[in-house]
Amino acid sequence: MHPIDAAVRAVIFDLDETLLDQASASKAALIDWAASLGLNEPGDADRWAQISSRHYARYQLREISFEDQRRERVREFLEQPLSDEEASVVFGGYLERYEAGWMLFPDALPALRRARESARAVAILTNGDRAQQIRKLQRFDLLSEIDLLLCSSELPYGKPHPSAFSAVINGLGTTAAQSTMVGDSLRNDYYGAQDFGMRAILIDRLSAHSDAGVRSIKSLDELTY
Numbered sequence: 001m002h003p004i005d006a007a008v009r010a011v012i013f014d015l016d017e018t019l020l021d022q023a024s025a026s027k028a029a030l031i032d033w034a035a036s037l038g039l040n041e042p043g044d045a046d047r048w049a050q051i052s053s054r055h056y057a058r059y060q061l062r063e064i065s066f067e068d069q070r071r072e073r074v075r076e077f078l079e080q081p082l083s084d085e086e087a088s089v090v091f092g093g094y095l096e097r098y099e100a101g102w103m104l105f106p107d108a109l110p111a112l113r114r115a116r117e118s119a120r121a122v123a124i125l126t127n128g129d130r131a132q133q134i135r136k137l138q139r140f141d142l143l144s145e146i147d148l149l150l151c152s153s154e155l156p157y158g159k160p161h162p163s164a165f166s167a168v169i170n171g172l173g174t175t176a177a178q179s180t181m182v183g184d185s186l187r188n189d190y191y192g193a194q195d196f197g198m199r200a201i202l203i204d205r206l207s208a209h210s211d212a213g214v215r216s217i218k219s220l221d222e223l224t225y
Helices: 022-036 044-060 066-078 084-100 108-117 130-139 162-172 186-196
Strands: 010-013 121-126 148-151 179-183 199-203
Touching: 010 108, 010 162, 022 044, 022 084, 044 066, 066 084, 108 121, 121 130, 121 162, 130 148, 148 162, 162 179, 162 186, 179 186, 186 199
Parallel strands: 010 121, 010 179, 121 148, 179 199
Antiparallel strands: none
């Protein structure tokens, strides 16, 4: 078990891969979508994930827009010089399947409720587009379970930039020392929060960072208050 320190007045959760199983939804959507386009290579899902990560990072740095990163992912994956309109239409086939596959991790809702029942403020700080992240929370009735949702699309930069962490504690009315970040990204959530002066806990469900020497859990059920 990993107790939250008594001095902590706010618990801030990441969304994708922390509360919501985004990777499984993306992989399943990609396989079905690629098959509909006549593609069926064993490495398609991994290649899509790598392409997506690279172009999404460009969006987080505001080098390209949210819609442009979608188009660039399609163009690179299909290796075709599609127009903006064509790329958006083709991406829509993946997006429909991806959104249909969203699932909460079983430990997500109990973790949010335990945090609020402990009289702590609860927020979600996500490197995502607000419109899409709102749809996720609405799908699973999570908006009423939190005090604040803050998305990188509303900010100059996403995590791990200090402005993202500053924005969330300002929105909650707490300080860095009174806040704990819980997320799956070693760089964005764990080190980003620590560099800002916050406590941090890495949710490492698949033990991908077991040798990193950081404070980690394999399930949100391990959080105690």
